[in-house]
Amino acid sequence: MTQAITPTAVDFASELAELLIQTESAQSDSANVERDAARKDFLENAQHQVDALHEAANDVYSGALVSAAFTVASTACSIGSALDQYAADKGSAVLCANGPKTTLQIASDTKWANIFGATSKGLDGLGGAMKTFVSDAASAAENANAKYFETQAEKAKWLEGDASTELDKVAKVGDKILDTLQGINQDQNSANNALIGRI
Amino acid sequence: MLSATSSSPPPADPWQSSTSSNAASQANLSAACALLALMVQTQTSSECGSKTDVDLDFQKMEALKKQLADAIQQAQDAASHSGFFGFLGDIFGGDVAQIVGAVAAVAAVVATGGAAGPLLLIALAEGLQTAAKLGPQLGIDPKICMALGLASVAVGVCTGTGSAQAFGEVADTARGVELGAHVVQGASTAAGGALHFVSGHYQAKSLGYQADATGYQAANDTTSLDLDAALDMLQRALKTEQRETATVSAITQDNADTDTALSNRI
Numbered sequence: 001m002t003q004a005i006t007p008t009a010v011d012f013a014s015e016l017a018e019l020l021i022q023t024e025s026a027q028s029d030s031a032n033v034e035r036d037a038a039r040k041d042f043l044e045n046a047q048h049q050v051d052a053l054h055e056a057a058n059d060v061y062s063g064a065l066v067s068a069a070f071t072v073a074s075t076a077c078s079i080g081s082a083l084d085q086y087a088a089d090k091g092s093a094v095l096c097a098n099g100p101k102t103t104l105q106i107a108s109d110t111k112w113a114n115i116f117g118a119t120s121k122g123l124d125g126l127g128g129a130m131k132t133f134v135s136d137a138a139s140a141a142e143n144a145n146a147k148y149f150e151t152q153a154e155k156a157k158w159l160e161g162d163a164s165t166e167l168d169k170v171a172k173v174g175d176k177i178l179d180t181l182q183g184i185n186q187d188q189n190s191a192n193n194a195l196i197g198r199i
Numbered sequence: 200m201l202s203a204t205s206s207s208p209p210p211a212d213p214w215q216s217s218t219s220s221n222a223a224s225q226a227n228l229s230a231a232c233a234l235l236a237l238m239v240q241t242q243t244s245s246e247c248g249s250k251t252d253v254d255l256d257f258q259k260m261e262a263l264k265k266q267l268a269d270a271i272q273q274a275q276d277a278a279s280h281s282g283f284f285g286f287l288g289d290i291f292g293g294d295v296a297q298i299v300g301a302v303a304a305v306a307a308v309v310a311t312g313g314a315a316g317p318l319l320l321i322a323l324a325e326g327l328q329t330a331a332k333l334g335p336q337l338g339i340d341p342k343i344c345m346a347l348g349l350a351s352v353a354v355g356v357c358t359g360t361g362s363a364q365a366f367g368e369v370a371d372t373a374r375g376v377e378l379g380a381h382v383v384q385g386a387s388t389a390a391g392g393a394l395h396f397v398s399g400h401y402q403a404k405s406l407g408y409q410a411d412a413t414g415y416q417a418a419n420d421t422t423s424l425d426l427d428a429a430l431d432m433l434q435r436a437l438k439t440e441q442r443e444t445a446t447v448s449a450i451t452q453d454n455a456d457t458d459t460a461l462s463n464r465i
Contacts, residue, residue, distance in 0.1 A: 035428075039421065046417030053410030057403045064399020071292075071392030075385040082381030089310065089374050093367070153417065160424060164431075171435060178442060182449065189453040196460040 013188075017181040024174040031170060035163035038156045045153035052146035056139045063135015070127025074120045081116035084109045235447040242440040249433035256426035260419060267415040274408035281401035284394050292391020296384050303380030310373035 088109035095101070102110075 039424065043417070043421060046414065046421075050410050050414040050417070053413060054407055057406035057410060060399060060406060061403035064396045064403070067399070068392045068396030071395075072389050075389040075392070078388070079382055079385040082378055082385070086374060086378040090371075093370065093374070157420065157424075164424070164427070168431070171431075175438070175442075182442075182446060186449060186453075189449075189456065193453070193456045193460045196457065197463055 013181060013184040017177055017184075020177045021174065024170050024177065027170045028167060028174075031163045031166040035160050035167065038160035038163055041156035042153050042160060045149045045156055049146045049149035049153060052142045052149060056142035056146065059135050059139040059142060063131045063139070066134050067127050067131040070123050070130060074123035074127060077116045077120035077123060081113045081120060084113035084116060088113060232447070235443060238443045239440055242436050242443065245436040246433060246440070249429050249436060252429035253426060253433065256422050256429055260422045260426065263415050263419045263422060267412055267419060270408045270412040270415055274405045274412060277401045277405035277408060281398045281405055283398075284401060285398035288391045288394030288398055290391075291387045291394060295387040296391065299380050299384040299387060303377050303384060306373045306377035306380055310370045310377055 088106050091103060091106040091109065095103075095106075
């Protein structure tokens, strides 16, 4: 009678433990998958963040290049304007007081001086606008992208941490199950031995 | 006789059942030991793998920390260079260009002043001379009066005789000065633009190094998490090995207890 009862109890405990262990294994696998997915997301978002920051740096470089190009072009026009203005002034200085007030050459020099001067000012203003458009705006956009990816990476990091915590919890539960099963077996064995000794 | 005695079947052994129980127990023990050995071997392999992972992650973290420090240092150097060239660019494109532009503007005033130019200079010289004379009577410091006198002489020299003929040469010179100032201003502005480009280049490099540092930091974080996972796995393997050993010890102990109980009963 006792021989019949004991294996049944052990079988029940074993089946329960097996079921719990299977549940624990499933939870552990799920947490592992979640952690791996979160790790992959974190790496991808971090890489996107780095790429965005590199793009922002490239935009700063492009802006500096465009700004310098416009500054040099503006300066060249400014010097050209000064040279033409000098020629015009020089020509005006040698005119007779009672003669014509200008000549074709002086008018041409003055015209080109004005053209170069206006071009210089235009290029100067355009350089500032292009720097804003090419560098500042694009760089700000890329920095915003980098911030977004940083946030996503941080979120993935939190998820990975949560998955790790879940894994720890599952492992602790598994330990408790195994401890309980071991205790049940020990008690059962002790009871069996006691019965054998009494009989 | 002896041989007959020895060849006769052995008498019924009262310990036979106990011997068979011992054999079964030893078989159980052997099976348990074999299972234990297999499990311990598996756990040892897992432990070795985890230890290797820990070592590799540790080495990777060290390398990443070095790369991170290098990237930060390079970013700092690039930022320093950017600041230096930006400062030079501000000087050339700002201060120097403004000063030379002011010189050009003054030269332009002198060059385009026409007949009013010498009159203005004469008036300025006369004013300074009068101030130098009246200064002591008004209680102004004699040193200041002397400076005003010297200034009036200097302006007088610049005006020459004050004639328009003489001012024509001055105007020519002023035009040359204006042109030179404009050219220098343009060159200075261009130099400032070029220096700002160099500054921007270093700023971009600094940002690039900062981006690299961000990437190294992310890789470091990932490796740190991997290291934690490997340590967890190692700890779990050790715990499992300990548990398996304890379980097999309990089985062995239980077998021994059963044998003892059976022996006592018999």
